[in-house]
Amino acid sequence: MNYMPDADRPSTEIDSAFPPAEVRAALRKALASPELVASPQLCAFLTYVVEARLAGNEHLLKGQNIGRVVLGRPESFDAQRDPIVRVEANRLRRTLTAYYKGSGADETMHLVVGRGSYVPRFEPAPPPPAVDAPEPPAAAPQDRPAPAKAHPLPVRAGRLALIIGVALASIAVAVYGAITLFAPQPVARTPVVNATHVFGPGVGPGADQPYLPSVEVMAFTTHTAGSAAERARELVATLTVSLARFPELRVLARGSERADFRLDGEVTLGETTNTVAMRLSVAGTAEVIWSASVELKPNELGSDSGIERVVAIATTAIAPQFGAIAQYLAGGKDVGEADEGGIGDYGCMISAQLQHHRLDDGSWQKLDACLRDTIARYPNFATAAASRALLLVEDYRLDPVESSAQVALRDAETEARRALQLEPTNVRALTAAAVVALGKDDLDVARTIGLRAVTANPLDPLSRSQYVLTLIASGYYDQALAQSAIARQIDPAHISFYDSLDYLAHFGKGTEPNPLRSAVVADVPTLPYGAIARVLAYNSGDENEARDQARAVLYEIMPAFADDMPSALHRQFTASPFTERLEAALRQAEVGS
Structure with a gap:
């Protein structure tokens, strides 16, 4: 369901003292603010819920719909098992609070997404704190003037904010247009199973994807209650979402099934420094294959930036093609519980993405055969098609014969289109499409889709580089x-x-x-x-x-x-x-x- 109401169509009457035009003006200013402009995902979240409310479609504001429409999750997304919508909603609430304390402090209307609901409210700004002053002498009843009628200050959109708001809309249209241009129209197919799905009780990898290594983020130990424990829980939730953005991993809900790897840690509070210690271990043997200790200032632990720094350190060290899990498995270690294809499917995809093969020693051909087999067995798994597109681009760059190199580039484009068709927000599919566009000398499309890939997963080194x-x-x-x-x-x-x-x-x-x-x-x-x-x-x-x-x-x-x-x-x-x-x-x- 790709619902997004038309801003020009009449809005359903809403229970608000503010007309829709004024709400949209406030929305444009918020989207152009320093607090929000750097986060396209939060901008999309806020726009969706506000426009749905203005159109009278509050019934659409459920975690299931927001996950699929705004956050790009597949049809199989389950908001009860995957916490991404709740995590992003909390981020949006904190960001709006910072906005109204910062650059939006003079706004007369506030956009509010309260806890427990995704339906926004449009409220007058709270009055400033009262300043104690001597009470004037009471006037006689007949001399007391009538109270002055309050007039809310007009909302001034501001030329700069309007320009930036229009630019954001233009960028969104351009991104959608570029991806629509590159990817074919969807055709009927069996439902896609996303490799980043957070599986719940009794749910396994399924027939539409190969066996992928799984990781479970355990609760972090804290020795105090209160805000520190709350931040530790938020850290676990954010780590879960961050790791799940890598389509070569499965991130499991606790207790749903046995994971191959476990990430745990503890938060220790000190007088001058707080420490977050983390460990990644093999579930079957308890062998620690990665660890880190991050020191934070006392105020950092309570800030979004501190949590984000810890998450970035852990995620980039664990999940990517060069990360701890891939290196452990590349060393010939077996995590077990693989299907008939074994962990070999994962190894093929990771190796293809690394792009360090030769045409003259048979390594490229062997890897291509492996990926063809994976695609044949799992035709709806976008990451396999995207990985083969990257491998074919490597062929294009390596082949000394121009004619066969051009054939490889055309084949790469076919696989990239296929991957985007299967899963338009898969970071590996977006990266493959950007690489193919660069090979075709289409720099505008390469930049546009490349930016979309970075937005889909800011911590992925392949898409960023x-x-x-x-x-x-x-x-x-x-x-x-x-x-x-x-x-x-x-x-x-x-x-x-x-x-x-x-x-x-x-x-x-x-x-x-x-x-x-x-x-x-x-x-x-x-x-x-x-x-x-x-x-x-x-x-x-x-x-x-x-x-x-x-x-x-x-x-x-x-x-x-x-x-x-x-x-x-x-x-x-x-x-x-x-x-x-x-x-x-x-x-x-x-x-x-």
């Missing part, structure tokens, strides 16, 4: 550096990725204050952009021996750079002024000569 790469290829160097700076804060586990991307962005800008600092220390030799950055950095620093070694690594990753460097470079970055400058610098570094 791909988006930064697209910004660099587009010549948006300052935006690329800004995105990289954000990534360094929320994804410290993969900071070396962004070191290399930073170097390339500075190269594009012509600002290289310390060319050896970033790319040389970046431990990403298997990624083409990392190898290119190393070659340039060493060459700029006259480190010829190290440059030659880096060049050999680049040839090993992408042999086409040795035989036809301009073509190989175009397949990696697409044609642009940035690529022309990059080609000249690589020639100077004796690449392809």
Whole structure:
């Protein structure tokens, strides 16, 4: 159900002292505020509930509908088992409170989403606190003036807020248009089972998806009651939602079934420092495969930023393709309870997303056969199709024969379309579509869908690094550096990725204050952009021996750079002024000569 009322159609009469036009003006101002503008998901949540209330469709404001329509959950979504709607609603309430205490302090009407309901209220702003003053002498009854009639202050939309509000609407239309353009219209199919579903009692992976490793977030131990215990519970809920955004993992509700991995921890309060300790262990053996201890200032534990920092550290270290779970399983460890396909389906998808294969040793072909088999057995599992699209893009970049490389790109587009058709909000499907658009030289679509992927899962390093790469290829160097700076804060586990991307962005800008600092220390030799950055950095620093070694690594990753460097470079970055400058610098570094 994709309900969103038309803002221009007459609204149903609502029980409110404020007319719909005034409510919408207040909504536009809130969406353009510093408190909300940085969170598209909260903006979409607030817009949906306000417009539904104005249209008289309060019956639609249930967790089930909001999860599917606003948060992109599949038809199988169960709001009773997956807490994402409640978590996002609490975030929205806190953000609105901050807005009306901050940039919206002068607003005469407040949008309120009270606890226990998703139906918003439109209320007059509470009066300011009374100031004690001497009481004037009582006037005689006949001299007492009639009370003045109160007139609410007019709501002034503000030109800047209006412009930003229109821009937000335009961006939303553009994102929808780009994805609609890229993806085919849905066709009849069996229901899609989302890999990120939080399974409830008695529910297993099901026939529409392969066996995926599962993780259960346990209650964190606290030694005090009150606010600290409440924040610990919120931390567990937010971690659950954050991990569930990775489509290669299953996040289980406690007690629903036996999980493969468990994440637990404790919150310890100190006089000057609070500590959150976390551990990821194998459920069957209790072997700890990852741990971290995060120190927070006393006021941080009670803030959203403190919770978000802890969640980012845990999620980026555990869930991605380079995370603790993938590395543990890549070491040949078996978590058991796999179906006939075993954990091999998961391994195929993760390996395809890493993109570090060769065409001449059979590794690429073996992986492609594995993914074809997975797709044949689970035709409605979007992540398998998206992973094969990424693998086919790798073929496009590696194949020295132009005609067969173009066939690989067309096949990649077919798989990316299929993945988006199956699950339009799957982060892996969005990333695959963005990578294919970049390969087709469609930078506008690549940026638009790349941004959608980052919004779907801000903690996914694959989508974030791909988006930064697209910004660099587009010549948006300052935006690329800004995105990289954000990534360094929320994804410290993969900071070396962004070191290399930073170097390339500075190269594009012509600002290289310390060319050896970033790319040389970046431990990403298997990624083409990392190898290119190393070659340039060493060459700029006259480190010829190290440059030659880096060049050999680049040839090993992408042999086409040795035989036809301009073509190989175009397949990696697409044609642009940035690529022309990059080609000249690589020639100077004796690449392809």
